[in-house]
Amino acid sequence: MQKAEIYIVNEDELVESVRLDGSIIEAVEHAFGELQKGNATVPPIMMIPVPERTGEVDVKSAFIKGLDSLAIKVASGFFENGKLGLPSASGQMLVLSAVTGFLEAVLLDNGYLTQVRTGAAGAIAAKYLAPSVVENAGVIGAGTQARFQMRGLYHMRPFKRIFTWSPDSDEIRDAYVEDMSRELGVEVIKAEDAEEVVRNCQSVTTTTPARSPFIRASWLHPGLHITAMGSDTEEKQEIEADVFAKADIVACDLKSQCFRLGELRSARAAGSISDETSVIELGELVNGVKKGRDNDKQITVCDLTGVGIQDTAIALEALARVKAADKGLKIGGR
Amino acid sequence: MQKAEIYIVNEDELVESVRLDGSIIEAVEHAFGELQKGNATVPPIMMIPVPERTGEVDVKSAFIKGLDSLAIKVASGFFENGKLGLPSASGQMLVLSAVTGFLEAVLLDNGYLTQVRTGAAGAIAAKYLAPSVVENAGVIGAGTQARFQMRGLYHMRPFKRIFTWSPDSDEIRDAYVEDMSRELGVEVIKAEDAEEVVRNCQSVTTTTPARSPFIRASWLHPGLHITAMGSDTEEKQEIEADVFAKADIVACDLKSQCFRLGELRSARAAGSISDETSVIELGELVNGVKKGRDNDKQITVCDLTGVGIQDTAIALEALARVKAADKGLKIGGR
Structure with a gap:
């Protein structure tokens, strides 16, 4: 059995590959459409509070029918980080095959992709409502x-x-x-x-x-x-x-x-x-x-x-671009 | 600001470092004790069904007071993988700092640590009930x-x-x-x-x-x-x-x-x-x-x-052992 490769992609590589452009907005828009058609599964957000540090870790995910992968996003907000000279927000995404469940990529985006997909949702709201x-x-x-x-x-x-x-x-x-x-x-x-x-x-x-x-x-x-x-x-x-x-x-x-x-x-x-x-x-x-x-x-x-569908949409688009640009660290999987 | 390192640890390294031994069982037992004392937060399991492939991805996690880190486990079961010559189960864990929320490690264990911590729970049940x-x-x-x-x-x-x-x-x-x-x-x-x-x-x-x-x-x-x-x-x-x-x-x-x-x-x-x-x-x-x-x-x-506390307990013990043995791939974080 051939060992599948896992992509480890850092924030710089993601920032180079992903901007808030038309095709990112389209990917997120498509995901909202699929959600409305009943073609997506969005489990409730998992919230892990860490009250000792005024912190919380949230996990979002979604499976969208027709896509070969799904993303799981782990996002942290620790509001005492400022005292340590650190940003309060951090985060990363896992991309899993929706065919086998195996890990395909770890996107070490420090929350960057969340920023972009949230901007995309604002753009979609404006498209129909502004x-x-x-x-x-x-x-x-x-x-x-x-x-x-x-x-x-x-x-x-x-x-x-x-x-x-x-x-x-x-x-x-x-x-x-x-x-x-x-x-x-x-x-x-x-x-x-x-x-x-x-x-x-x-x-x-x-x-x-x-x-x-x-x-x-x-x-x-x-x-x-x-x-x-x-x-x-x-x-x-x-x-x-x-x-x-x-x-x-x-x-x-x-x-x-x-x-x-x-x-x-x-x-x-x-x-x-x-x-x-x-x-x-x-x-x-x-x-x-x-x-x-x-x-x-x-x-x-x-x-x-x-919504988790935004994370799945942008993670897949990001990974496709990273692969096309031959970026990311590839390591052996199982 | 110094860049924190993220450990990427593969299954072989984890198998070398972690066996179902007395201190693993103790770590898991301690976690159950903390849970009972109200010192742990266990969010409901997040389940992402992928019915097209008779698959499901489950996310478990827990924060245990007094521990510096917490784990988030992503476990897949895709029951048509056999047709592809692949195991149905796979999985990995993320270890996050419970102080800052930042990612500390990705444990690419393919479900190995789950096997060990589940064996540990059986041992604990036997200790008190057999x-x-x-x-x-x-x-x-x-x-x-x-x-x-x-x-x-x-x-x-x-x-x-x-x-x-x-x-x-x-x-x-x-x-x-x-x-x-x-x-x-x-x-x-x-x-x-x-x-x-x-x-x-x-x-x-x-x-x-x-x-x-x-x-x-x-x-x-x-x-x-x-x-x-x-x-x-x-x-x-x-x-x-x-x-x-x-x-x-x-x-x-x-x-x-x-x-x-x-x-x-x-x-x-x-x-x-x-x-x-x-x-x-x-x-x-x-x-x-x-x-x-x-x-x-x-x-x-x-x-x-x-229970997610088992995952947090074993992930932290595993990471400590990997670090002590100077194993794992270290990459730059934020």
């Missing part, structure tokens, strides 16, 4: 996702300027302005507060781990789209519950997750979502089963918590 | 676990002979007889059927993936101990439900798993276990919270489904 023209794009937060979300949005709606606000230091906020204006060639405006962002923009993306909401329903205006990607645990909330009552379309990546871990949890608890069946999943938009935005006056909101 | 003297040890099955279970039992109760029966070919059964008689230096008797095994032995271990029970309550005799480790899904059953009604002590590794996936599921469904609180967990025996066997007439049964 107004056809976005001149001003708003972003709350100044971290890695504030960057990826704007990359993804720009792919779908090439905006002219970004309004950014975050409760970070001037240094962090200035770095964001400099990086994104250079990268996208757009004007980046440091807003005074979240209200200035919302009032001036056609699309707003929230990317913070906030535990009390900072987006007020009173700031909403016709034609606004909001993507909220920060909330992914029971304690987090970025958006006032009333926003969901006022929105014409409420969408999310996966209802079973969002009503448990996302903005929809707090919105339902507050009674702002009375009819859960009215909430649309991204896969329904992708497959045309439900309609997204159909005029430029609607107010739309999309809640993202991150 | 009669003080076991002359004849019975085993149903002739595969890898039939070997590890007898190694573990021998460590606790150095028996004189093994009675073995399994529904396998003569070739497989003869190989078992030859291997175990040579390895343990005991007589190994090929029984005609399961009844002969049970009637002749003081301790019987079942290691099959049977879907209908083959151990009859009518064969039980005073002083018998049974460990059932084969059943770990909702379809499997090795032991007639009545056995549990007749037993003086019913134990298991983890009630929440065994009542869902193990023998206790079918026993409860049949009404043979009316009082779930009477079922003892291994950790309660380890900590002396509940009493195991206290005379040589009792009939005892222990149901094992495999």
Whole structure:
């Protein structure tokens, strides 16, 4: 029996091979479509809390019919790492054959692929829900996702300027302005507060781990789209519950997750979502089963918590590119 | 910031470093004790079915307080692999720092460590539940676990002979007889059927993936101990439900798993276990919270489904040994 090879791929090799480009977005979009068709299995997220270190390890996975492999992602968030001079987030993915169950690759991406696939989900939300023209794009937060979300949005709606606000230091906020204006060639405006962002923009993306909401329903205006990607645990909330009552379309990546871990949890608890069946999943938009935005006056909101199918989709695309580029360390398997 | 190293360890290196010895059994026993004290977190098993290939990927994990690392195990069972000349089972473990969440090691054990830690659980069950003297040890099955279970039992109760029966070919059964008689230096008797095994032995271990029970309550005799480790899904059953009604002590590794996936599921469904609180967990025996066997007439049964704490315990012990022996491939982490 020939020994199968296992690819060990490091972050640098993955960053070289994978960018938030059209075919990555398409791969993630395809995965949402398959999920909606019932062609994917998404087990509940496994959560391993390490309260002694304000840490948690989450495991996500999904099998998508028709794909030869599946991914298992292990993502850590340890919020005291800063004291050690280390980033709080880390992570890696295993790629297994969906034919034999054998390990095919270990992607040592330190969470990079998660950043990209989360940006891709934002792009897909914008594709179906943002107004056809976005001149001003708003972003709350100044971290890695504030960057990826704007990359993804720009792919779908090439905006002219970004309004950014975050409760970070001037240094962090200035770095964001400099990086994104250079990268996208757009004007980046440091807003005074979240209200200035919302009032001036056609699309707003929230990317913070906030535990009390900072987006007020009173700031909403016709034609606004909001993507909220920060909330992914029971304690987090970025958006006032009333926003969901006022929105014409409420969408999310996966209802079973969002009503448990996302903005929809707090919105339902507050009674702002009375009819859960009215909430649309991204896969329904992708497959045309439900309609997204159909005029430029609607107010739309999309809640993202991150689904295992995104991880399987990007891991397989990443591994294919790494193999094609003849990168990665190959070691003997069984 | 210094780059942390990640250890990539292959099966051969793990087999060289890790045997089912006293300190492995102690590490697993300690883990069961911590679980009982409430010092461990065991999330529900993540199951990713791949029905197209009669396959399933399971993820198990646990955090044990006081340990610097935790393990996440990914185990595959793809039951059409035989057609491809491949084993159905495979698996590997990730070791993460419980301080930072960062990846410390990938143990490419192809399921070897699971075999060892499962043997260790059998040894622990025997320590507290088997009669003080076991002359004849019975085993149903002739595969890898039939070997590890007898190694573990021998460590606790150095028996004189093994009675073995399994529904396998003569070739497989003869190989078992030859291997175990040579390895343990005991007589190994090929029984005609399961009844002969049970009637002749003081301790019987079942290691099959049977879907209908083959151990009859009518064969039980005073002083018998049974460990059932084969059943770990909702379809499997090795032991007639009545056995549990007749037993003086019913134990298991983890009630929440065994009542869902193990023998206790079918026993409860049949009404043979009316009082779930009477079922003892291994950790309660380890900590002396509940009493195991206290005379040589009792009939005892222990149901094992495999708990994530076992994986964390053996992975950490294995990694420590690999590092001490300066084995494993070290690659740059973040």
